[in-house]
Amino acid sequence: MSSSVNETEQSSTGYSRSMGEQEIEEAIQWFVNAAQRCSSAGFDGIEIHGAHGYLISQFLGTKTNRREDGWGGSKKARFRFLIEILRRIKKTVPPNFIIAVRISPIYPSCGITIEDSLDLSRYLIDEGIDILHLSCWDITKKAHDGPDALPITAEFSRKIGGEIPILTTGGIWDEDDVSEAFFQGADMLGVGRAGIAHPDWPSRVHTDDNTRPPFTRKQLSEADLSPVFIDYMCRWDGFVED
């Protein structure tokens, strides 16, 4: 997203290049169109994906966003792409349509820090989002080094808890993990891998029968995963037994 190199030169060599103003407008519109389609199709809400290094995160982070126009430079300008998407979606969908935003609170390769993310969450609350979704990958991971450091979710809960529902994810497998997430101040939680291995996870989380990876192909097959999906899950370190 750097705006320092000539656009035509970069695109002809296949390197990443800065988006033009028109392209940014188009990208915003695509997000709005997608939300509009979900609303028309009868969904109750959507989640804007501002995490994991995808386009929105690239605007948010200082390493990936080296623009010096209205879309980068200051913190507010880096947040602007996401805020514009949000504002325009809200103008398009019914008032009771739920809007969640998923962020990576810390994402070093994009230059996203916890401090920036906490500030961003304040903007998002002011813009009227309904749920803030923190993608932590490991809910026990601390926001900082040092003995007083809090886990990421706890840090958000301390700053914005009670103002907006906080949804957290990352490494939740059993009842202890669920308790930990709620203890940190999460209002909701999500699971990825536990739900893949145990499709009935919500109804069995209170039992001791929540085995963790690695899983055999047979176990995954019994959980109704297709052979193609099992092959795909082999790419996730330690998920499928060798």
Ligand SMILES: Cc1cc2nc3c(=O)[nH]c(=O)nc-3n(C[C@H](O)[C@H](O)[C@H](O)COP(=O)(O)O)c2cc1C
């Ligand atoms: C097979 C698989 C596919 C995923 N795809 C996405 C995705 O498309 N978008 C996303 O935001 N997260 C995706 N994730 C990440 C999960 O949303 C979740 O944040 C992550 O797996 C950590 O939670 P867990 O420890 O409960 O799995 C995916 C995870 C898995 C295992």
